Amino acid sequence: MSIKVCNVSYVYHRDTPLETVSLRDVSFDVDPGEWIAVVGHTGSGKTTLAQMLNGLLFPTSGEVVVDGLKLYPKAPHLKSLRRKVGLVFQYPEHQLFAETVLDEMMYAPKNFGIPEDEARRNIEKTLELFDLDENVLSKNPFELSGGQRRKVALASIMVVEPDYLVLDEPTAGLDWKGREALFSILEDFRTKGTAIVQITHDIEMVLDHCDKLLVLENGRKKLWGTPAEAIEELAEKPVKGLVLPEVLEFAHSLRNAGLNVPLTWDEKSLLEAIEREVSSCIS
Amino acid sequence: MDVEEGRWVSVVGDNGSGKSTLAKQLNALLVPTRGVCFVMGKDTKDPSLQWEIRKDVSMVFQNPENQIVASVVEEEVAFGPENLGLTSVEIEERVRWALKVTGLFEFAHRPTYALSGGQKQRLALAGALAMKPRCIVLDEATSMLDPEGRKDLVEVLTRLHHEGMTVVMITHRLEEILFSDLTAVLSRGKLAFYGETKDLLDSTTFALLGIKEPPLFKLWRNLKSRGLLEESTYPTVRNMVEDLVERLCL
Amino acid sequence: MHFLEHLSLGQYVPAKSFIHSLDPRSKVLAVMFLITSVFLANTTLWPYVIWFVLIVIISSLSNISFKTVVTSTRPVLILIVFTLAINLFFADGRELFRIAFISITEEGLLTGIKMGLRLFYLVLFANITMMTTSPIELSDGIESLLSPFKRYGLPAHEFAMMMTIALRFIPTLLDETDRIMKAQLARGADLDSGGIIKRFKALIPVLVPLFVIVFQRAEELAVAMEARCYRGDYGRSRMRPLMWGVCDSLYLSAILFISASGVILDRWIL
Known part of the structure; x- marks a missing residue:
């Protein structure tokens, strides 16, 4: 049970003057309960990759296999795989269309042929996870606040209980409170066994949460590893368009200046290390 | 609050704290329901002065896509000056200048839809600059950009500020207040802090102001x-x- | 990246060329002459050869490859084939051959080809004009051509500005549509199966968000335009005022001559 991406390449506008290669020979796996961050600059191919995990785009070469089944155009299992792999686009609140939140949340279950009573139970559970009140169901999604609309949009995807959740810049446009609320919801899903693939250009945001990072540069896999491994490399060899956390930059510069501090993005442990170093310097 | 000419002011606060409403007051796009707002000595409530105010105070908005009128870069920059009724020589000159300042000169004849997000936002800034304003108001103009786009935009602003431009930058990224002389913190529609950015940095009141340090x-x-x-x-x-x-x- | 990636009906291609540098008014008038003549010349196939040569010449004068011009008609190809088919199958006349119960007649074949070609040329002429004229120029030109009717209450400027904005937002809205379609597909939507009613129903989750976004964009754009001192036609000048030159007069006379001779040849000589 996993998503396997093998040697995937993707070319837009093939055989036209506008031909552009978006992805080149990218491979990685997503195992159940893992949190993968796909990080890259604008145009690095990360959004293309996200759409491939869900069968919205198909690789020009290479293959994407979800739970042992390969994705290809018009595959008979495409719809059931789309249920397994939830995909949240950037600004998901822009996809809301129904008159009530209930109808919005029933849309995906109906499409996937989930019986109504089961869907109802799922909706209740999902609302609770998103910390949304029952009475929101009868409201018009367009009456809600921006943060709540985002939650409803996410909930309307999570309600079919996908095993994998792919999110494209899920925190765009949220303030830090909204961001923190979202991350705690995602952590809840992860502990329940849902794998998370988060697509972002902001590496600082994902370091504390993800198990593994996939760094893309101009469509190529630049790096694949745990956050600790990734930052070691990124600090030495910067990748186009990626900005490291400032605390990490600071630690890196100090280390280059000869101070023995760990490469960390955690401000508390860096403070302790600096104090230790300074006292040993003085003594 | 008062903003002196030539300063760089940051306005920070959470979603719904009233930042954008404040920004639109400066350009007379919104007028106060109570109280008064004077821009360069002109009352924003006076309909006969609003057009004059907009000549002095230009705005760049959050979504670059929704403020571009034309399909070609140079035509887009010319839109503002054309509304001022300038001569074509003067317009061309301003367009050239604004495109150079924002580093878009080589794109002058490109279609606007082919630009990246960061370039589109610099184009919006060029369109604002071509009005030759005395003050630029940026309403969350960096929030939809990637780090590179943000950096480029801030660089242009820094240069303009050195040449005497007044900058009012609405943002929710606290790192961005470092460029400014003054910072205002809004919380639920109220001014929670307004003063030198340095004083805000020194204070331990970030948490009290409801923003994350x-x-x-x-x-x-x-x-x-x-x-x-x-x-x-x-x-x-x-x-x-x-x-x-x-x-x-x- | 798009379901709709091939839908690029007459997108402006910025370049420097003879045709690009012409006054938009001469181009708009020229395309009107051409389209009229294509509709008037309908007895023989000869004028279509003339139009073909003309298009080759215009495309070479505009630095846009002939292939690009022709492929730009792809979105309406179905319509052209449909026109051809309708005439082919449903015209009376001398039977050429018969497939099952459908008889193909000589008259049907001829009118089918002519109607199809006519539509093809119509789109071709319109597209080559749009590809060589930026939307702002185009709307300035149309505004200027319509301005005599202003005194009869025709809102020429508003009409032209609406056109500019509509053309500017076509690529943006295509992207947007593509995104929403994909987002709903990811939620299990079935957009391309079932009968007409089912398909239309399936499109509601795409159309509603699209309308919401269009209105939101329109509102934000209006504010942004106001912030840039826009107040309609009043006191507005142009960076490139329209200038009618010798080239324009020459170009327009040439086009007028060719279209008229096409019609005359077709009707009275051949």
């Missing part, structure tokens, strides 16, 4: 309180490293 700021404050950094050091990576290295004589 960037980790580097926290580290900077802790290092200072332990006497490891000079009082005057600014919380940027470069300043902090230089200061610390000097102190430890490495």
Whole structure:
């Protein structure tokens, strides 16, 4: 049970003057309960990759296999795989269309042929996870606040209980409170066994949460590893368009200046290390 | 609050704190329901002065896509000056200047839809600059950009500010207040703080103001309180490293 | 990246060329002459050869490859084939051959080809004009051509500005549509199966968000335009005022001559 991406390449506008290669020979796996961050600059191919995990785009070469089944155009299992792999686009609140939140949340279950009573139970559970009140169901999604609309949009995807959740810049446009609320919801899903693939250009945001990072540069896999491994490399060899956390930059510069501090993005442990170093310097 | 000409003011606050409403007051796109707002000595409530006010105060909005009128870069920049009824020579000159300042000169004849998000936002800035305003108001103009796009935009603004431009920058990224002389903090529609940016950085009241302090700021404050950094050091990576290295004589 | 990536009906291609540098008014008038003549010349196939040569010449004068011009008609190809088919199958006349119960007649074949070609040329002429004229120029030109009717209450400027904005937002809205379609597909939507009613129903989750976004964009754009001192036609000048030159007169006379001779040849000589 996993998503396997093998040697995937993707070319837009093939055989036209506008031909552009978006992805080149990218491979990685997503195992159940893992949190993968796909990080890259604008145009690095990360959004293309996200759409491939869900069968919205198909690789020009290479293959994407979800739970042992390969994705290809018009595959008979495409719809059931789309249920397994939830995909949240950037600004998901822009996809809301129904008159009530209930109808919005029933849309995906109906499409996937989930019986109504089961869907109802799922909706209740999902609302609770998103910390949304029952009475929101009868409201018009367009009456809600921006943060709540985002939650409803996410909930309307999570309600079919996908095993994998792919999110494209899920925190765009949220303030830090909204961001923190979202991350705690995602952590809840992860502990329940849902794998998370988060697509972002902001590496600082994902370091504390993800198990593994996939760094893309101009469509190529630049790096694949745990956050600790990734930052070691990124600090030495910067990748186009990626900005490291400032605390990490600071630690890196100090280390280059000869101070023995760990490469960390955690401000508390860096403070302790600096104090230790300074006292040993003085003594 | 007062903003003197030639300063760079940041306005920060959470979603729904009233930042955008404040920004639109400066351009007379919104007028106060109570109280008064004077821009360059002109009352924004006076309909006959609103057009004049908009000549002096230009705005760049959040979504670059929704403020571009034309399909070609140079035509887009010309839109504002054309509304002012200038001669075609004057318009061409302003367009050339604005495109150069924003680093888009080579794109003058490109279609606008082919630009990246960061380039589109610089185009929006060029369109605003072509009005030759005395003040630029940026309403969350960096929030939809990637780090590169943000950096490019801020660089252009810094240059303009050095030449005397007044900048009002609405943002929810606290790292961006470092460029400004003054900072205003809005919380639920109220002015919670307005003063020198340095004083805000020094204060431990970030949490009280309802905004989250960037980790580097926290580290900077802790290092200072332990006497490891000079009082005057600014919380940027470069300043902090230089200061610390000097102190430890490495 | 798009379901709709091939839908690029007459997108402006910025370049420097003879045709690009012409006054938009001469181009708009020229395309009107051409389209009229294509509709008037309908007895023989000869004028279509003339139009073909003309298009080759215009495309070479505009630095846009002939292939690009022709492929730009792809979105309406179905319509052209449909026109051809309708005439082919449903015209009376001398039977040429018969497939099952459908008889193909000589008259049907001829009118089918002519109607199809006519539509093809119509789109071709319109597209080559749009590809060589930026939307702002185009709307300035149309505004200027319509301005005599202003005194009869025709809102020429508003009409032209609406056109500019509509053309500017076509690529943006295509992207947007593509995104929403994909987002709903990811939620299990079935957009391309079932009968007409089912398909239309399936499109509601795409159309509603699209309308919401269009209105939101329109509102934000209106504010942004106001912030840039826009107040309609009043006191507005142009960076490139329209200038009618010798080239324009020459170009327009040439086009007028060719279209008229096409019609005359077709009707009275051949």
